[in-house]
Amino acid sequence: MAKNRTNPEDFARPIRRILIGALVVLLLALFLLWRIDSPRVERFRTALVDRTVPSFDWVMLPVTKAVQMVQGFQSYTKLYEQNQELRQELKQMRGWKEAALRLEQQNAKLLDLNQVRLDPKLTHITGVVLADSGSPFRQSVLINVGERDGVRDGWAAMDGIGLVGRISGVGRRSARVILLTDSSSRIPVVVEPSGQKALLSGDNSSAPPLEFVEKADLVRPGDRVVTSGDGGVFPAGLLVGSVAQGPDRRLRALLAADYERLDFLRVLRSHDLEAITDPGGLVAEPVTPGEIGPPPPAEGEDSNG
Amino acid sequence: MADPLRRDVLMHRGIFVAVALFLIFLRLLPLGSEAGRLPGPDLLLCLILAWVQRRPDYMPALLIVAVVLTEDMLLLRPPGLWTALVLVGSEILRSRIALTRELSFATEWIFIGLLMFGMFLGYHLVFAVTLLPQAGFGYAMTQAVATVLAYPVVVWLSHVTLRVHKPGMGEVDSMGRRL
Numbered sequence: 001m002a003k004n005r006t007n008p009e010d011f012a013r014p015i016r017r018i019l020i021g022a023l024v025v026l027l028l029a030l031f032l033l034w035r036i037d038s039p040r041v042e043r044f045r046t047a048l049v050d051r052t053v054p055s056f057d058w059v060m061l062p063v064t065k066a067v068q069m070v071q072g073f074q075s076y077t078k079l080y081e082q083n084q085e086l087r088q089e090l091k092q093m094r095g096w097k098e099a100a101l102r103l104e105q106q107n108a109k110l111l112d113l114n115q116v117r118l119d120p121k122l123t124h125i126t127g128v129v130l131a132d133s134g135s136p137f138r139q140s141v142l143i144n145v146g147e148r149d150g151v152r153d154g155w156a157a158m159d160g161i162g163l164v165g166r167i168s169g170v171g172r173r174s175a176r177v178i179l180l181t182d183s184s185s186r187i188p189v190v191v192e193p194s195g196q197k198a199l200l201s202g203d204n205s206s207a208p209p210l211e212f213v214e215k216a217d218l219v220r221p222g223d224r225v226v227t228s229g230d231g232g233v234f235p236a237g238l239l240v241g242s243v244a245q246g247p248d249r250r251l252r253a254l255l256a257a258d259y260e261r262l263d264f265l266r267v268l269r270s271h272d273l274e275a276i277t278d279p280g281g282l283v284a285e286p287v288t289p290g291e292i293g294p295p296p297p298a299e300g301e302d303s304n305g
Numbered sequence: 306m307a308d309p310l311r312r313d314v315l316m317h318r319g320i321f322v323a324v325a326l327f328l329i330f331l332r333l334l335p336l337g338s339e340a341g342r343l344p345g346p347d348l349l350l351c352l353i354l355a356w357v358q359r360r361p362d363y364m365p366a367l368l369i370v371a372v373v374l375t376e377d378m379l380l381l382r383p384p385g386l387w388t389a390l391v392l393v394g395s396e397i398l399r400s401r402i403a404l405t406r407e408l409s410f411a412t413e414w415i416f417i418g419l420l421m422f423g424m425f426l427g428y429h430l431v432f433a434v435t436l437l438p439q440a441g442f443g444y445a446m447t448q449a450v451a452t453v454l455a456y457p458v459v460v461w462l463s464h465v466t467l468r469v470h471k472p473g474m475g476e477v478d479s480m481g482r483r484l
Contacts, residue, residue: 020396024389027374029385030384034384053379056333060330064334140381
């Protein structure tokens with residue numbers, strides 16, 4: 001154990017300690033920079049992921065397929081039971097199909113009566129899921145359409161049935177979709193028959209809770225949850241899921257999208273809504289900012305009435 | 306005499322980078338990431354601590370920083386924070402090599418387990434202080450427990466396949482100094 005004092009390591013050690021300290025400070029500064037000015041660092045991250053992950057694609061595909069095959073073999077054992085269940089479900093579905101057809105006809109008739117015009121601009125791009133974020137605490141996936149295909153931040157992503165998430169971060173060849181279950185996801189929704197507005201806020205569980213429900217009494221488990229289109233985040237009326245009540249008496253949304261099999265995602269091309277700025281001369285006086293409450297009579301005269 | 310040893314160190318560093326990339330790649334595969342699943346162990350952390358404990362010369366601090374920072378970036382974690390924690394943890398370990406070298410594996414395991422819990426707690430705490438949205442405390446602790454449990458497996462595997470072990474009494478490095 002006894003060391004020679006002329007060993008060069010003895011002089012190098014304090015310098016090394018200082019350098020390590022500097023490195024730690026540098027890393028913490030990077031974290032703080034990210035916390036303060038997140039968009040810039042996230043842009044860098046998006047660029048990095050955009051460069052690296054798609055080039056992994058050729059390895060990812062066979063591995064993913066192989067694991068899925070193994071899972072497929074495992075499921076053969078349950079095939080018979082599944083078959084029986086499916087037959088029963090099919091029987092029920094036939095009944096529902098009749099009901100749906102009748103409702104569709106009725107709906108078409110009503111739409112015709114009301115002369116509703118559906119938004120023709122609501123088209124979509126379909127992308128394949130390249131990778132998911134991997135860590136258990138960040139719920140997001142990477143899809144293989146990006147800026148090149150005209151994808152923009154904030155657009156909605158759906159699978160065949162329901163809403164999956166929102167585009168957040170667009171690279172040239174890839175885009176990141178923050179899933180509804182991510183703890184930073186907040187989506188304004190409406191609970192359908194009662195029309196109660198709420199906020200669907202992800203919390204890393206598979207059924208995100210509904211928060212800020214105006215009158216929770218009017219919301220029943222089983223009600224449909226659709227996007228409300230408030231705040232211009234999403235187009236209104238996209239199916240999210242159905243209401244369920246957890247054992248903790250909180251209202252949660254069971255998501256309609258199949259989160260266990262996110263293979264193809266449909267990105268809805270939603271165009272910016274035209275903002276209505278003109279209040280309309282006949283309806284009311286223009287509200288000037290800073291003026292809250294009844295205007296003082298002297299100043300109210302000169303604006304058009 | 307000096308050349309093979311130097312080559313051995315470089316080779317192990319290369320293997321470490323390859324294994325780390327493989328682990329990150331496994332995490333990125335679009336398989337099984339439904340919300341609410343219990344988080345698995347952080348194998349990369351096990352690997353880093355196990356190798357620093359055994360052969361600190363295989364793991365220079367800059368290499369650790371580069372690898373973990375890449376992981377931070379690719380796995381969408383706040384960049385830098387976990388890297389700083391891993392660096393501090395590995396340096397704590399490195400500075401106590403002379404003390405812990407003679408310990409039995411059980412004592413080492415307890416020591417490393419405490420270190421890991423400290424790191425996960427610190428991570429959680431910084432999230433709370435900077436008001437970042439984060440997963441529940443139970444989840445973080447589940448991950449810590451899983452990581453501590455996975456540690457002996459990683460040690461055993463790296464001993465069997467790569468012969469990473471604590472240097473014996475007579476071994477010397479490339480400069481002829483004792484390890």
